[in-house]
Amino acid sequence: MRIIEIREVTKPISSPIRNAYIDFSKMTASLVAVVTDVMRNGRRVVGYGFNSNGRYGQGGLIRERFRDRILGADPASLLNDDGSNLDAHRIWAAMMQNEKPGGHGERSVAVGTIDMAVWDAIAKIEDKPLFRLLAERKGIEPDPRVFVYAAGGYYYPGKDDAALRAEMRGYLDRGYTVVKMKIGGARIDEDRRRIESVLEEIGDQARLAVDANGRFDLETAIAYAKMLRGYPLFWYEEIGDPLDYALQAAISEFYPGPMATGENLFSHQDARNLLRYGGMRPDRDWLQFDCALSYGLVEFERTLEVLDQFGWSPRRVIPHGGHQMSLNIAAGLGLGGNESYPDLFQPYGGFPDMVKVEDGHITMPELPGIGFEGKADLIGVMRDLAE
């Protein structure tokens, strides 16, 4: 058994939307295929992965560094002890040889994208859904029913409050019970008006989360905290710079409600610093580490160990990114749920075609691997790359 090829293509996932920090007019994503020599159900096993939105495609790093380390390794050194499957931890170690510590953002997306494809291949070789494989390996029961929330509410040229309300209404109509909108890309009085109009639209049918995308300095963060704490929000997300743990800690003095952050922390060491210094409260706050941006599931398992050491339940993690990899981790390892972008970042985001949102939850289908084969538009572009 061996990996015979690794392919990468960088694809556009652009749209005219804008958060408080960036627009997505030039956004790209890497799509990766890990091609094996294994046959299952009459097909060659190919694992697929892609990186989450918000960071650009990583074709250079994947093609120039990480692919060749895997393909150059002794194939037997990448297998599990009995040689019956690939071993994600050994493949990860092969990718990371000769890499210095620190500086995680430089390579964590490239490694995380390949790691997703490796796990897809491993679960397909076992002919099981990834979430079942993960639970089985950990000796726990999977929970195929996963909480999901609808992320959107971006700034968009010409978008007024009526369009924002209509967008949110569309999420409620599709079964979501929590919706998210962007803040910090307009003046505070304008954001207050946008928030009030969404709250009026959703009434008691849903809760609202707001996301500042790391835009605020301390003064602005406090001004928003004082404004936002008057509303029953689901969470106040990514308030200041992702690495400014002192700012995050300071805001808990001003904002008693739930806060969320972590989508721009890319290693278990960064996660540990957040828990050490960020003043996050395990009884109400949320962590949003996204494996596809942060060295993959091999590293995410280390992050979950850090959480455990600091007394945090995996239920407090609702990853960023809206991809099926995190859905599998949520169902298999007991996370609190997953993000979803019902109208954005297609075909990469979203669920297999037969999956419906009901009362804010989805139920995982029984598809081998991550489940990409259940999403026709997605598996179409994947197979174009490698089959």
Ligand SMILES: O=C([O-])CC(=O)C(=O)O
């Ligand atoms: O706009 C983005 O970069 C995405 C984001 O923060 C989120 O989904 O929480």
Ligand SMILES: [Mg+2]
């Ligand atoms: Mg965010």
